[in-house]
Amino acid sequence: MKERIIMIGANGQIGSELAVALRQKFGNENVITSDIRPPAELKSGEIFETINVLDKDAVKALLVKYKPTQIYLLAAMLSATGEQYPMKAWDLNMNGLLNVLDLALELGIKKIFWPSSIAVFGPNSPKQHTEQYCVMDPNSIYGISKLAGERLCEYYHQKYGLDIRSVRYPGIISWKTAPGGGTTDYAVHIFFEALRQGKYASFLSENTELPMLYMDDAVRGTIELMDAPAEQLSIRSSYNLAGISFTPAMIAEEIKKILPNFEMSYVENDPRQAIADSWPASIDDAYARKDWGWQPTFDLEAMTKDMIENLKTNI
Ligand code: VAH
Secondary structure: OOOOEEEOOOHHHHHHHHHHHHHHHHHHHEEEEEEEOOOOOOOOEEEEOOOOOOHHHHHHHHHHHHHOOOEEOOOOHHHHHHHHHHHHHHHHHHHHHHHHHHHHHHHHOEEOOEEEEHHHOOOOOOOOOOOOOOOOOOHHHHHHHHHHHHHHHHHHHHHHHOOOOOOEOOEOOOOOOOOOOOOOHHHHHHHHHHHHHOOEEOOOOOOOOOOEEEEHHHHHHHHHHHOOOHOOOOOOEEEEOOOOEEHHHHHHHHHOOOOOEEEEEOOOOOOHHHHHHOOOOOOOOOOHHHHHHHOOOOOHHHHHHHHHHHHHOOO
């Protein structure tokens, strides 16, 4: 059967690159992107619809119009912005998901991708090699909404048979689309500033180790999960996914190997520090590796080189 995909929340950091890969895989005519406002650019042949995921009737009309076989739901408010507008974050992250889950059930759309995050772990979760199953006490509204969302996904799978698939993304690093409102965004901003200003003032302290993943790996891994045979998947909440764990000091050193004059400094008392301190430093992704062959390819050196080479020609 021909696959047709609707992506909701397609203008964000992950959606904008995932859409490119999906259009290459399935053809422009089979990938409809949507978001609350039009994208900065839309190439000829690409289909886009303006939609608010909280408007259930509008989402239903979209799904009835295009009859997708898969839905990618990426609309969410991330950790840092979520702490500024907690109830808006809860509303978007939870009711957006519930709208899609209920409509998928009603309209018989079996396959759904929904991103979770390492933000579902909290201060009492293990800090290093955080397992798939462990104490999870998130204390950001974003992390709380993602943990609740994981529980809903597993519930809709077990109770109704929806084929929902999910990964706990680390901080995602990319050069094509700037991230919005995240705690890990420093690891993207640093590259733009290193090339523009030759310096960067990090809002996270130098030894704040966080799990990160390069966008190329994140996009490939997401599609590999969606392509995996359903019977191979033992996790229906959300898979731990690991790539590269590093600190601001480590990424600064890596940048200096290419830009020797780069200067790093640190801003104290940024509210995002407390969020970062509640998260793990590294993740154990054994289940993803075993169930569907997950394997990251970019290490810190390769990512830094790729980021700087691409930004040099694109900004
Ligand atoms: C954030 N980039 O910083 C997101 C991500 C693990 C972090 O969920 O909120």
